[in-house]
Amino acid sequence: MEFEEAKHKFITTWGSLGSLWGINKAMAQIHALLLISPDPLSMEDIMEELHISRGNTSMNLRQLIDWGIVFKENKIGERKEYFTSEKDVQELARQIAKERSRRELQPTIKVLKEVSSIKTDGSKKSKELITQTKALHDLASNLDTFMNTIVNREQNWMTKTLLKLMK
Amino acid sequence: MEFEEAKHKFITTWGSLGSLWGINKAMAQIHALLLISPDPLSMEDIMEELHISRGNTSMNLRQLIDWGIVFKENKIGERKEYFTSEKDVQELARQIAKERSRRELQPTIKVLKEVSSIKTDGSKKSKELITQTKALHDLASNLDTFMNTIVNREQNWMTKTLLKLMK
DNA sequence: CTAAACTTTCAAAAAAAATTGAAATTTAAT
DNA sequence: ATTAAATTTCAATTTTTTTTGAAAGTTTAG
Numbered sequence: 001m002e003f004e005e006a007k008h009k010f011i012t013t014w015g016s017l018g019s020l021w022g023i024n025k026a027m028a029q030i031h032a033l034l035l036i037s038p039d040p041l042s043m044e045d046i047m048e049e050l051h052i053s054r055g056n057t058s059m060n061l062r063q064l065i066d067w068g069i070v071f072k073e074n075k076i077g078e079r080k081e082y083f084t085s086e087k088d089v090q091e092l093a094r095q096i097a098k099e100r101s102r103r104e105l106q107p108t109i110k111v112l113k114e115v116s117s118i119k120t121d122g123s124k125k126s127k128e129l130i131t132q133t134k135a136l137h138d139l140a141s142n143l144d145t146f147m148n149t150i151v152n153r154e155q156n157w158m159t160k161t162l163l164k165l166m167k
Numbered sequence: 168m169e170f171e172e173a174k175h176k177f178i179t180t181w182g183s184l185g186s187l188w189g190i191n192k193a194m195a196q197i198h199a200l201l202l203i204s205p206d207p208l209s210m211e212d213i214m215e216e217l218h219i220s221r222g223n224t225s226m227n228l229r230q231l232i233d234w235g236i237v238f239k240e241n242k243i244g245e246r247k248e249y250f251t252s253e254k255d256v257q258e259l260a261r262q263i264a265k266e267r268s269r270r271e272l273q274p275t276i277k278v279l280k281e282v283s284s285i286k287t288d289g290s291k292k293s294k295e296l297i298t299q300t301k302a303l304h305d306l307a308s309n310l311d312t313f314m315n316t317i318v319n320r321e322q323n324w325m326t327k328t329l330l331k332l333m334k
Numbered sequence: 335c336t337a338a339a340c341t342t343t344c345a346a347a348a349a350a351a352a353t354t355g356a357a358a359t360t361t362a363a364t
Numbered sequence: 365a366t367t368a369a370a371t372t373t374c375a376a377t378t379t380t381t382t383t384t385g386a387a388a389g390t391t392t393a394g
Binding site: 081 | 338339340341342343344
């Protein structure tokens with residue numbers, strides 16, 4: 001496999017992985033492209049490389065910036081904006097963990113808390129609802145705390161810990 | 168909040184969480200419903216409760232069974248099939264971790280391996296591609312091993328470990 | 335201030351995914 | 365072997381999501 005083919009394969013794989021995770025294809029592909037670009041890219045560059053429209057590029061770049069994994073850059077003497085991605089994959093993983101906790105896990109935990117806190121009417125059904133949502137609440141809370149722990153530790157802690165656990 | 172409202176809230180929350188994770192709404196809602204039902208439900212029960220069609224119910228039940236988190240049950244003297252979900256949330260989490268590893272992580276790791284193994288033509292671009300995909304490969308491999316470790320440990324190991332890590 | 339370069343917005347179009355429902359198939363009882 | 369109950373399949377439809385592209389908006393240079 002030579003360079004162009006490998007690049008294409010990486011971008012499309014990352015793109016379809018993205019859609020499996022609730023991130024749209026264009027967003028994932030833009031991210032993949034920036035991740036392997038040694039230099040910052042302009043909107044034009046991205047549109048051309050991925051064959052997507054200006055509007056699409058603009059919107060998805062904004063989302064990537066919101067996620068905290070893509071950054072704007074300005075070249076001196078140039079009006080155009082350039083974009084780079086977070087290149088350190090550890091930092092990337094932390095950032096994604098942090099955002100997913102905030103956007104998904106925490107709201108879910110809140111609902112589980114509410115639902116599991118109803119008072120039972122004594123029926124089998126309501127007992128089961130309470131038991132199960134309480135168990136999910138505990139699991140989700142543990143996971144969330146775990147993810148936040150990872151996020152706030154120093155660089156490399158994650159890899160070291162994972163490796164230790166796997167022995 | 169009383170029972171019916173809580174139940175509804177739980178089912179719809181679980182449903183939209185599902186779609187955020189690449190699992191369709193109906194599938195996630197069926198799972199939620201079974202998770203809190205003290206007794207097995209028939210296809211009719213599910214259709215009625217969630218207002219979805221027979222075909223939809225049938226297809227999504229099959230997928231849940233493929234994931235290993237819903238089971239068929241037969242009541243003696245009855246022709247109809249009944250369904251239950253895995254009730255132990257720890258076991259549920261393991262099963263989901265196992266399937267996601269198999270369906271998503273492992274194929275991705277394979278591609279990352281291929282892509283990061285091309286030989287460089289010496290250009291900055293190809294060096295960057297190799298560096299970054301290799302780093303992702305390592306990260307994904309660690310994560311995969313970690314998930315498989317969890318899956319193969321005894322009951323409760325996961326919670327204990329997570330708690331220990333968070334101290 | 336004006337014009338050119340560039341970016342954002344958003345209604346409309348296209349594409350993708352989920353859902354329906356009825357026909358086909360399977361299953362099991364008589 | 366026939367029938368009836370139940371389940372599965374899948375083409376057609378509906379719904380949701382993504383993408384486009386042109387108009388509106390912004391920014392900077394002269």
